Amino acid sequence: MNLRFLETFVWVARLKSFRLTAEKLFTTQASVSSRIAALEADLGVKLLLRDSRGVSLTPEGSRVLEYAERMLDTAQAMKQSLGAERTRVGRVRLGIMDTVIHTWMSALVAELTARYPQVEIELVADTALNLREHLHKGFVDVILQTDLLREECIRSLDLARYPMGWIVASGSALHREYADLAELARERILTFSRNSRPHQDVASLLQAAGAHRLRLNCVNSVSAITRLLRDGFGVAALPPALVASELARGELALLDGLLAPPSLELVASWQTGVELVEEVVGVCRQVLARYAQEAGERRIVLVQGSRA
Incomplete structure (x- = not known):
């Protein structure tokens, strides 16, 4: 439904004049008449009566006026809300x-x-x-x-x-099958900074799998971990989302068949x-x-x- 047509109808109902409405909206009486006719055709009812005494609402027009005013108020509130966002400082x-x-x-x-x-x-x-x-x-x-x-x-x-996984450099000596997490833990494991949640989760997981002499390398930079991975420095406990491009290009690989660290x-x-x-x-x-x-x-x- 065209909001401009609704606005025109509301002003005609308020001013009870096509001429005054045209002046208010900076348009012509012919344009006002055209908008009202289009709105009436869209709704399938007669909204206004015009005679020698002026303009009046039909019973259907009175009901439509209530809804039209609410719709225009809602549209104005929306514009003000969006405008408020842009003027925030x-x-x-x-x-x-x-x-x-x-x-x-x-x-x-x-x-x-x-x-x-x-x-x-x-x-x-x-x-x-x-x-x-x-x-x-x-x-x-x-x-x-x-x-x-x-x-x-x-x-x-x-x-x-973020789901986690065990990630290695493709084609490196580390890119192979492992019997279990205990065997994996014999390699250097790259993970996030010491005492972080991921570091603690990885350590607990590997210890529960029977690994006791962990070779955890804690790095607080994803970029650094990714570079070390590509250089074949170790196996990373990392969300695949962080190296999606490297995985897609085949530079890195996700190890299968092993219990992944907690998300x-x-x-x-x-x-x-x-x-x-x-x-x-x-x-x-x-x-x-x-x-x-x-x-x-x-x-x-x-x-x-x-x-x-």
Whole structure:
């Protein structure tokens, strides 16, 4: 239904004149008549009566007027809301762990910049442990990391899971079959920074499989892990989503037949009471949902209820 035609009808009903409506809308009486006729044809009812005394509403026209006014009010509210986003000013400090940087951060920054062109988006890239400390100290407003935080003045939302896998350089000596995780653990294992959730999960998994002398190499940079992998330095416990391009090109390979490490959690945590923060978290959910749809569940799985 054409909102311009509805607007024309509302003004005719209010002013009770096609001439005054034409002046109000900076158009001609012929154009006003044409819009009303098109609206009546669309609805299949007569809306207005014109006689020597002026213009009046039919019973159907009175009912349509109520709906038309509501629809125009809703459209105006929507425009004001969108306009409010674009006139927002200020700064939002966003802390992001490396996993997000190498998957959907660029899309997130592009979306935030488009929605809030006058808001400064300050990015802090760090480990999940450090990001939580930054949030506690008030150095950042929102963080994307691995743990739910249940503390006063901080809210957390469980967003998604990155499935993990054992990844090696294709064609290297490490690219072979392993009887079990205990045998795999005899090789150098690359994982995330020490005492991080992935590091602890990998260590626990390998120890439970009977490996006691672990050769864990903790690296806090996905780029560094990827370079070490390509050079055949070790086996990485890593989400395949982080090296999707290298896997697609055949530079890296995912080992089959072994129990994978627990999935890497993705959690948004933020300081309450900070302007714009709740909106930014909502944008994060929307961008993440689009990324998850494109990447597929082998790369990332949304937590039930986190879909925006």
